[in-house]
Amino acid sequence: SPPRTPGGTRIKQQTLWQRLDLKAINPEGEWRRSIEMLSLAAGFYTMFATPYLLCSRTTSPHAFFLVCSGISDLILLVHVLVGFITGVPKGVRGGEYLDKLSESFHHYKSLRGGLVLDFPTALP
Secondary structure: OOOEOOOOOEOOOOOHHHHHOOEOEOOOOHHHHHHHHHHHHHHHHHHHHHHHHHHHOOOOOOHHHHHHHHHHHHHHHHHHHHHHOEOEEOOOOOOOEEOEHHHHHHHHHOOOOOHHHHHHHHOO
16 A cells, blocks of 8 residues: 555655656757757668678678768667657647657657657667
8 A cells, every 4th residue: 555644645656757857858859850860861871881781792891881880870779769758749730749758758669659660770
């Protein structure tokens, strides 16, 4: 049973998310757009470099490809992690968004969020 005060009333226990009261990132902010652009560039690099490396049948790719692939994987992983802390737009019109971190976290991991699409992309 939940803890009680000396008067006998119940004390509402808060989760860690509620106690911290962290705010989510604005989905239309400049920082979020920068992450999206980096992810797009990393996706294009992966889209063209992977077939080239597979078709050229090189046993040891040049260091340039290894470094770029590592950076690309890191950018795509950061994109997935940032998705968990990005706010969810309230409506069709821009400007307003749900800024509670717990709400954005649960939305992103749901089927309506982007985790289903972002996670396979981030796999090396």
